[in-house]
Amino acid sequence: MLKPHPMMHKALTGLKNFASLERREPEALQAQSVTAVLLALGSNYQAETYLPIAREQLGALGQIQLSTAFQNPDFTATVEHPKPDYTNQCVYLSLKTPMTVQQLQQTYKQFEWECHRQRLIEQQMSIKQVTMDIDILLVRLLIEKNSLSRENESEWTIMADRYPFKAHEVAGINELIAKDSFEK
Numbered sequence: 001m002l003k004p005h006p007m008m009h010k011a012l013t014g015l016k017n018f019a020s021l022e023r024r025e026p027e028a029l030q031a032q033s034v035t036a037v038l039l040a041l042g043s044n045y046q047a048e049t050y051l052p053i054a055r056e057q058l059g060a061l062g063q064i065q066l067s068t069a070f071q072n073p074d075f076t077a078t079v080e081h082p083k084p085d086y087t088n089q090c091v092y093l094s095l096k097t098p099m100t101v102q103q104l105q106q107t108y109k110q111f112e113w114e115c116h117r118q119r120l121i122e123q124q125m126s127i128k129q130v131t132m133d134i135d136i137l138l139v140r141l142l143i144e145k146n147s148l149s150r151e152n153e154s155e156w157t158i159m160a161d162r163y164p165f166k167a168h169e170v171a172g173i174n175e176l177i178a179k180d181s182f183e184k
């Protein structure tokens with residue numbers, strides 16, 4: 001196989017066939033350092049206010065690339081229990097400094113909190129008002145230089161509890177991959 005020229009390195013190349021990537025439970029990944037993550041943002045309440053706030057918070061951690069934000073029906077809504085639509089957007093975040101999965105999850109919890117997400121109120125109301133939900137779909141593991149792993153290819157790992165991905169997540173990931181190979 002031809003090795004890509006270093007300048008041609010594309011951050012999301014290793015993601016193309018994500019169905020074939022390794023899946024690991026979040027518990028098994030807590031202490032792992034990661035260099036990049038693919039996130040799904042969701043908001044069903046004042047999304048036009050909270051999505052930009054979340055993007056700004058995430059941007060402080062490193063470089064971000066965004067998929068188009070789409071309004072989708074809540075996939076838990078039924079005819080008997082209609083629910084407000086979600087606005088969803090995927091984010092590729094390349095971290096300035098590697099962080100562990102545990103640190104990332106704590107940081108996102110803090111961001112959700114800063115978006116005034118009130119879990120207690122959510123629980124008491126029949127319809128949840130979710131200002132901001134940040135889910136980790138995939139992580140790129142920090143691989144030690146002396147490891148024998150193939151460069152760029154094998155380090156993307158799926159958060160098993162989020163798999164299979166929702167249709168809007170697949171669409172967002174594919175859009176990010178397409179943009180990435182186009183722009184670099």
Ligand SMILES: Nc1ncnc2c1ncn2[C@@H]1O[C@H](COP(=O)(O)OP(=O)(O)OP(=O)(O)O)[C@@H](O)[C@H]1O
Pocket residue numbers: 026105109133134135136137159161162
């Ligand atoms: N892939 C993941 N992304 C984000 N958090 C996760 C993930 N897997 C497990 N967790 C854990 O789940 C906990 C709660 O997640 P979250 O805040 O998304 O809850 P929720 O919004 O009530 O549930 P959901 O997002 O599934 O509707 C987090 O504290 C985190 O430790």
Ligand SMILES: Nc1nc2c(c(=O)[nH]1)N=C(CO)CN2
Pocket residue numbers: 041042043072073074075076086088133168
């Ligand atoms: N379309 C859509 N539906 C949802 C979503 C979401 O992000 N998008 N999140 C939920 C709970 O986290 C429940 N339902």
